[in-house]
Amino acid sequence: MVSSKLAIALADEEDKLLACVHCGLCLEACPTYLHTGDENDSPRGRIYLMRAVEEGRLNPESNSFGAHINRCLGCRACEQACPAGVEYGQLLEAARSDLTKTERQRRGWTSRLIRFVLKHIWLHPARLRFAFTTTRVMRNIRLPKLLIRSKLARLISPRLEFALALLDSSRGDERRRDESVARPVSDSADSRALLFKGCVTEGLFARVNRACVRVLEANGCSVSSPKDQVCCGALHAHAGDLEGARTLARRNIDAFNDEAQAGIVTNAGGCGAMLLSYAHLLSDDAGYAERAREFAKRVRDISQQLAATGILEGASVSESVTTYDASCHLLYGQRASEAPLEMLGAIPDLKFVPLVGSEVCCGGAGVYNLLEPELSRRVLDEKLAHIKETGAQVLTTGNPGCHMQIGAGARLKGMEGVRVCHPVELLDESYERAGFYKSRSQESEARSQKG
């Protein structure tokens, strides 16, 4: 019964399965285990199930295997807690990849719709641009807000209501500011940065990408952004579509090929962790394996880039109490724990309050919030309770998925007064107040006076 593709895929990862010594030190770090209390919803339990499949003792098509694997957030907090160095994230991807094929018959409509969109829209840049343009128009005319306020969305489906709240929470100040950086940029190779824009960030949070460029330039970097870049593939990998993820990975490696020495800078924890994983994802691809390893070495988060070059201090921005929630993939995938806080530390007089449980997943996890709404909501409720305890009016986080998850939860729980934003947005505002930016007209005036 179990000569399945899943068993074969897991056999390829056998050394990682065998590395688990069942010590249980990961249990307390696992949000799903803490919420369900079921060992099968823990890293150790899931590894045990994978091993049973690999050894032919468990049918991978059994409901219990699929349910427990699908209930994993993929947050990778267990990797950090594990003394044996089990690379759980890669095991999960292998398990999900084949589960996707065996589960085809029993998927619900939400899952089918998401997989259809990932395959037929996300893999095609022109279609994706069109989809984001349409989505932005709906958001900007406040259609999601209207449907939520009228209770119509909830009447149709609570899942639809949450999806609309996710979209509504991405709204922000999208005005294009006609500003350039007053400080001259350096042209040395290690100060050159290639911005990875990310499909969701560019589609719904273009303001964050623009803030990144300004802040990097203010800190002496010269920034460009390859035009042929595509989605990083994280949503595909988390949904088990590893072939879709590989297709996107190859395109990105080609797109960022020109300036082999420049760092590849992201501002989204999910994208950054995915770009780093290209080395593993393409390790069996003769044409790309070496290039993927070189590519991964150049990837860094905006906070890590700034920590390396040094961060200029700006001016104070607001009286609001501010806190920070760590994106799991930024923290556990990219190992950026202190660097994002250093960005906030460069804002004088910021009233910063640490968030209890900042290192715990918010329950967003790609499309998990739509596929596993009940458990996702329980994880989110705990996060919102901690945010409330801080009394913060500003919540910063370095990933658009976390931004939307927390923003949506805050909207539906009546915490609309909490502003959610990226730490780089606050630093950008701080630089603007400090007068680091000047308008293009001021710049040309200064040039003509010099001339």
Ligand code: SF4
């Ligand atoms: S901490 Fe590591 S070795 Fe211990 S049970 Fe968890 S995954 Fe296995």
Ligand code: SF4
């Ligand atoms: S990835 Fe997160 S949810 Fe999944 S087993 Fe590890 S700690 Fe638990």
